Amino acid sequence: MTAEPQRFQPVPREAHADLGTGPIPAQPYYTREYFELEREAIFKRxxxxxxxxxxxxxxxxxxxxxxxxxxxxxxxxxxxxxxxxxxxxxxxxxxxxxxxxxxxxxxxxxxxxxxxxxxxxxxxxxxxxxxxxxxxxxxxxxxxxxxxxxxxxxxxxxxxxxRQGLREFLGPLAEQMERLPMARATAISEYVYEVDANWKLTYDNFQENYHLRFIHPRSGEMAGGPQNPFGYPERYAFHGPHRTQTIWSNPDARPLPFQLLAFTKVAQFAMQDQLDMQIRDYFGVFPNLFVLGTATTHFSQSIMPIAENRTRSVIRLYWIGEDDCASRRFAREFNMTTALDIHSEDRAVIEAGHRGLASGALSHIHFQSQEVLCRHLFNEVDRRVQDYRAELAAAGGVQ
Amino acid sequence: MSGNLLPAGFQALEPFVEGWAIEGSENRLRRRLQSTPEEREAFFEAAMPLVQPALAQLDKKRLTEFDAAEQRLMNLMLSMAHVAHAVEVQREDEPFHAEGARHITITRSSADSNPGL
CATH class of the missing domain: 2.102.10.10 (Rieske [2Fe-2S] iron-sulphur domain)
Incomplete structure (x- = not known):
């Protein structure tokens, strides 16, 4: 933390309006028919x-x-x-x-x-x-x-x-992700949970910070501050089907006593391992992976669709080298439980979102400019699904 | 209880050995979720001032060379990494938080899978 942090500049409302501003159809988030198309158009390709x-x-x-x-x-x-x-x-x-x-x-x-x-x-x-x-x-x-x-x-x-090799598919993300600790990781901590919700609703929860102050009022206390009450990111960027954001770091964060003690250990080991403390990027890799690249909270989440209304999340934290002392073992356990607390708070509201949509009450949903990553995911999914529908029609198959 | 459940200097934590010196990250998570607020607070209050001294002492030895007392102290500190979130951060919201956490399973952890150096 520097003495005079730069003031937060929100991403302007019009910055990514080229991705669209209109409402988004609700059915793709819950119907079996759309999910069956996603299997073929996205996950098998x-x-x-x-x-x-x-x-x-x-x-x-x-x-x-x-x-x-x-x-x-x-x-x-x-x-x-x-x-x-x-x-x-x-x-x-x-x-x-x-x-x-x-x-x-x-x-x-x-x-x-x-x-x-x-x-x-x-x-x-x-x-x-x-x-x-x-x-x-x-x-x-x-x-x-x-x-x-x-x-x-x-x-x-x-x-x-x-149709593409992996490197070509990942584009500029390949090189950026190669710089993350996970590229050198030798060990993993992992936790898993399933939700009764569509995979896109699960993913979207982790693509916007708009909900943080409401769903994480305590665990997310440090995410927002007077300059940036919602804890919005500093920047969004789009790379083909993938997307990145740069997480804002709150200069006014005041950790509690145990948090301070444990975070200090986490940061000490990150510096000792010469991790890049400047990286604050989130990598959304199409279709169902994201990685938070910050040195002190470094994890990936794989969002595994099981059915149109069932999704498994696999969260992994990456470690370089063995636990070489008690403090490192403690810091790694704390890293994991910190992330786990946040995930546990999101679960209920993701399921509530699915139940609401699956009732069929809404024809459309709405994304604001700070939910543009959710819109981008939908755009990329829907384009593939519509292309696949056209392929089927051209082949004389079912609609 | 005899006085050698924990290394010298950490006797204040002996009453918590049975409840909180737990092997396995998943078991530590379950213990947090099943505990009462009184249990959590008593453990946290007693352990908080001893976390730094405990880790400093444990850091002097290789993890693979811990005796039973040192391993218990290590596991108490690892339980603190779970229970501190409940006491310090979640506070009266812990029951709501625990409802979601009950659906989460820790399938691997560095402390479990890694023999240590």
């Missing part, structure tokens, strides 16, 4: 974050992750040469799910049904009584899924031939 390289550091390590929105289970392996692979977790014999465990170390995967056995490079290496089949072994490899890494995050793409 976009790069999706699915894990972090520190979860699969050694040759022979593997992860299995559900992707409910695509009805898929994905097996990620690291082979003897250290290369990452991703496959559908499906035996090529008769489609049985191959691996039950969620992670482990294994270079061979045997299907429990008829013992077809695959290498961690996906090849079928053996199958009992294979002479009685009518196929050749080479054509029975596991179905491959595109996989790539940026900023330590493992992304997959369920499109058989992705």
């Amino acid at each position: 976009s790069w999706l974050q699915i894990g972090h390289v520190c979860e699969i550091p050694e040759p022979g390590d593997f992860l299995v992750r559900p992707v409910e929105v695509a009805d898929a289970s994905i097996l990620i392996t690291r082979d003897a040469e250290g290369e990452l692979h991703a496959f559908h977790n499906v035996c090529t014999h008769r489609g049985t799910q191959l691996v039950d465990a969620s992670c482990g170390k294994r270079s061979r995967f045997s299907c429990p049904y008829h013992m077809w056995t695959f290498s961690n490079r996906g090849d079928l290496v053996s199958a009992p009584d294979f002479e009685n089949f009518y196929v050749d072994q080479a054509s029975c490899a596991l179905p491959r899924v595109a996989v790539d890494v940026c900023a330590g995050q493992i992304f997959i793409n369920l499109d058989k031939s992705p």
